[in-house]
Amino acid sequence: MTEQNTPLWEVFVRSRNGLAHKHAGSVHAADAEMALQAARDVYTRRGEGLSLWVVPSNAIIASDPADKGMMFEPTASKIYRHPTFYDVPDDVGHM
Amino acid sequence: MYTQALNAAGPSSRQTRPDEDAERLARFQARIDAEDRIEPNDWMPEAYRRTLIRQISQHAHSEIVGQLPEGRWLTRAPSLRRKAALLAKVQDECGHGLYLYAAAETLGVSREELTEQLLSGRAKYSSIFNYPALTWADIGAIGWLVDGAAIMNQIPLCRCSYGPYARAMVRVCKEESFHQRQGYEIMLTLCRGTPEQKAMAQDALNRWWWPAMMMFGPPDGQSQHSDSSMAWKIKRFTNDELRQRFVDAMVPQAQVLGIEVPDPDLLWDEATRHFSFGPIDWEEFRQVLAGNGPCNRERLADRNQAHAEGAWVREAALAHAAKRQARALAA
Numbered sequence: 001m002t003e004q005n006t007p008l009w010e011v012f013v014r015s016r017n018g019l020a021h022k023h024a025g026s027v028h029a030a031d032a033e034m035a036l037q038a039a040r041d042v043y044t045r046r047g048e049g050l051s052l053w054v055v056p057s058n059a060i061i062a063s064d065p066a067d068k069g070m071m072f073e074p075t076a077s078k079i080y081r082h083p084t085f086y087d088v089p090d091d092v093g094h095m
Numbered sequence: 096m097y098t099q100a101l102n103a104a105g106p107s108s109r110q111t112r113p114d115e116d117a118e119r120l121a122r123f124q125a126r127i128d129a130e131d132r133i134e135p136n137d138w139m140p141e142a143y144r145r146t147l148i149r150q151i152s153q154h155a156h157s158e159i160v161g162q163l164p165e166g167r168w169l170t171r172a173p174s175l176r177r178k179a180a181l182l183a184k185v186q187d188e189c190g191h192g193l194y195l196y197a198a199a200e201t202l203g204v205s206r207e208e209l210t211e212q213l214l215s216g217r218a219k220y221s222s223i224f225n226y227p228a229l230t231w232a233d234i235g236a237i238g239w240l241v242d243g244a245a246i247m248n249q250i251p252l253c254r255c256s257y258g259p260y261a262r263a264m265v266r267v268c269k270e271e272s273f274h275q276r277q278g279y280e281i282m283l284t285l286c287r288g289t290p291e292q293k294a295m296a297q298d299a300l301n302r303w304w305w306p307a308m309m310m311f312g313p314p315d316g317q318s319q320h321s322d323s324s325m326a327w328k329i330k331r332f333t334n335d336e337l338r339q340r341f342v343d344a345m346v347p348q349a350q351v352l353g354i355e356v357p358d359p360d361l362l363w364d365e366a367t368r369h370f371s372f373g374p375i376d377w378e379e380f381r382q383v384l385a386g387n388g389p390c391n392r393e394r395l396a397d398r399n400q401a402h403a404e405g406a407w408v409r410e411a412a413l414a415h416a417a418k419r420q421a422r423a424l425a426a
């Protein structure tokens with residue numbers, strides 16, 4: 001095939017004000033403006049959102065799943081970061 | 096949305112990758128067994144990746160080709176209400192194709208490669224779309240039976256072990272339920288109309304029933320990829336289990352319409368609490384998959400024509416983007 005590939009974009013949708021934009025999927029488009037239009041047509045046909053972000057897929061830096069242990073495991077051993085680690089007598093009430 | 100178990104087709108998924116050893120495979124299977132979801136950059140066996148690419152891309156192609164039989168009726172819908180609904184349904188199918196291509200792309204295959212596989216005839220799509228939509232009643236039958244069969248297939252796919260596919264299916268299933276209802280409403284309107292209209296509905300059911308039954312794929316005994324797909328939790332139910340669910344759901348709905356399912360052997364079995372049904376013509380299924388259905392050539396020709404006629408749009412969009420980028424850099 002001689003045709004050039006059309007760039008890939010990731011689409012984020014804010015479903016209503018007060019909520020964060022959330023990843024919805026991806027689209028192919030030649031430029032940012034067309035990516036926004038395609039994202040609107042593909043991901044918001046039923047009132048799913050009030051705001052859209054499109055980001056070139058190759059601009060996203062992702063952590064490597066192979067590093068999962070090194071990256072995230074240490075947090076599991078630090079149980080003193082959670083409120084339930086600390087003893088408070090029942091008669092103190094809700095804290 | 097139209098997935099189909101096309102187990103008879105596709106390249107062998109038996110190839111392995113160099114770092115596949117027994118221990119790694121066992122760890123992968125343990126994650127699957129624990130209902131952990133597999134995400135794009137996770138390690139996966141080559142056969143798992145290839146099976147998913149094949150299934151997701153066939154599913155995507157089916158959505159895209161599935162627009163064609165209904166597209167014919169957009170300009171001939173009997174009212175503005177019907178036209179708007181059909182247009183929305185066809186637009187959904189296009190969107191579903193795009194969700195699915197994007198899910199397949201996370202496995203390391205490009206949209207362009209997948210499109211090329213469809214256009215060259217190397218890739219399969221659901222056999223059902225090689226049948227013609229001859230009358231307006233066919234639009235009702237397609238929505239009711241074909242989307243009904245697709246939903247049976249797709250609901251379990253929402254729990255598929257591969258994250259991007261499962262997430263695409265959740266979106267699709269949410270959007271899909273209107274498709275079946277709009278089809279059933281068309282059938283109901285015809286069945287409550289004149290005797291001629293009711294006869295049209297019956298005729299459409301007669302022509303679409305068996306092809307819809309075939310959508311679940313070959314019987315379990317003859318299905319090539321079924322065992323590994325079940326073990327990998329890509330599939331949750333076998334072809335025959337899904338087919339039985341379909342019959343059990345559809346027969347009472349046909350009774351409400353007051354039309355007959357074209358199967359003289361159809362019988363309620365009090366012991367099993369299921370309908371038993373007659374034999375399926377698998378030779379017809381094989382012929383349609385092999386390219387000899389009523390509309391195979393027409394569908395591929397239409398897709399090729401649309402793709403070729405859109406080439407200048409794709410080229411112009413990329414040229415425009417390149418020009419603007421060059422100007423922005425110069426400024």
